[in-house]
Amino acid sequence: MEMAFSFSSRACLMVVALLMGLCIGTPTAVAAGRIDDGLEVTWGNGRGSVSPDGQVLTLSLDRTSGSGFRSKDTYLFARIDLQIKLAPNNSAGTVTTCYFMSEGPWEIHDEVDLEFLGNVTGQPYTLHTNVYTNGTGGKEQQFHLWFDPTTDFHTYSIVWTQQHILVLVDGAPIREIKNHADHGVPYPASQRLRLYGSLWDAEDWATQGGRVKTDWSQAPFVAQYRNFTAADASPAVAGGWGYGQEMDATAQQAVKWARDNYMVYDYCADSERFPQGVPRECSMP
Numbered sequence: 001m002e003m004a005f006s007f008s009s010r011a012c013l014m015v016v017a018l019l020m021g022l023c024i025g026t027p028t029a030v031a032a033g034r035i036d037d038g039l040e041v042t043w044g045n046g047r048g049s050v051s052p053d054g055q056v057l058t059l060s061l062d063r064t065s066g067s068g069f070r071s072k073d074t075y076l077f078a079r080i081d082l083q084i085k086l087a088p089n090n091s092a093g094t095v096t097t098c099y100f101m102s103e104g105p106w107e108i109h110d111e112v113d114l115e116f117l118g119n120v121t122g123q124p125y126t127l128h129t130n131v132y133t134n135g136t137g138g139k140e141q142q143f144h145l146w147f148d149p150t151t152d153f154h155t156y157s158i159v160w161t162q163q164h165i166l167v168l169v170d171g172a173p174i175r176e177i178k179n180h181a182d183h184g185v186p187y188p189a190s191q192r193l194r195l196y197g198s199l200w201d202a203e204d205w206a207t208q209g210g211r212v213k214t215d216w217s218q219a220p221f222v223a224q225y226r227n228f229t230a231a232d233a234s235p236a237v238a239g240g241w242g243y244g245q246e247m248d249a250t251a252q253q254a255v256k257w258a259r260d261n262y263m264v265y266d267y268c269a270d271s272e273r274f275p276q277g278v279p280r281e282c283s284m285p
């Protein structure tokens, strides 16, 4: 009896491993061909462009305008990976983004944000993360990065499944937002989202609380994006590949490491902002 059990559970594990291998190995992901297969520049009057070989999408910002792109597809649960190289030197006042957003009325929109807030030369960019559900956000966490994001491309990912939203930097999860809808905490799970990217001026608030303004003598500011991939992470397929289910010990360790060493703001720790107590999801496991 015991042998039969142990045999069948081992066989089962092998099948699971095989399936995972298949799912990772085969493109449920859109293969990274030309970046404009998946993304299209939508605004900026020529300030956004794709290199002739299709490998790099460049956004730029000057005193007149920023620029931006969007994904051609919309998604209901997806994993997206995108490599970004941020504007170097004095990027104070600028914001470079990569975010999911729904298309319906603003009052009920869903959104998952990665925003890179620029800084003066030698001071770190801030990666600002937030989630909106049904028009309501307010779940900010901010991080500095453990590398200079302006000298090389780094991979930034959003994994959005029915279980959770993960933010990954170079493959390491830095933030998990769990789906606590069963405890009445709104979670984006009903609207299709499109991916957007932009480079724009937000000198009123972006850098050091808006105290440092954009230095237009540095313009044009330029950010580059490459190697966009999007994979379906709907419940039908998400079980098969990375982070579809609960985070394993390694992933939890990575989140803890980022929190302990690089997190510079957490809404759950902001008692001044929430004098009556922080939102209840903050104390949910």
Ligand SMILES: *[C@@H]1O[C@H](CO)[C@@H](O)[C@H](O)[C@H]1NC(C)=O
Residues within 6 Å of the ligand: 088, 089
């Ligand atoms: C950044 O600043 C350095 C030193 O001031 C300068 O040599 C370099 O050309 C600047 N890079 C860009 C892209 O402006």
Ligand SMILES: *[C@@H]1O[C@H](CO)[C@@H](O)[C@H](O)[C@H]1NC(C)=O
Residues within 6 Å of the ligand: 107, 108, 134, 135, 186
């Ligand atoms: C979304 O918000 C609107 C008000 O803006 C409210 O009427 C509606 O019930 C909300 N929907 C859900 C699913 O919470």
Ligand SMILES: *[C@@H]1O[C@H](CO)[C@@H](O)[C@H](O)[C@H]1NC(C)=O
Residues within 6 Å of the ligand: 117, 118, 119, 120, 123, 124, 125, 126, 206, 207, 208, 209, 264
């Ligand atoms: C800019 O640099 C300052 C000083 O290091 C830091 O406190 C801040 O978080 C950085 N980022 C922004 C967006 O202000």
Ligand SMILES: *[C@@H]1O[C@H](CO)[C@@H](O)[C@H](O)[C@H]1NC(C)=O
Residues within 6 Å of the ligand: 032, 081, 227, 229
């Ligand atoms: C492009 O992205 C895919 C998926 O994130 C990754 O496996 C691959 O290594 C990337 N290619 C390059 C050249 O970085």
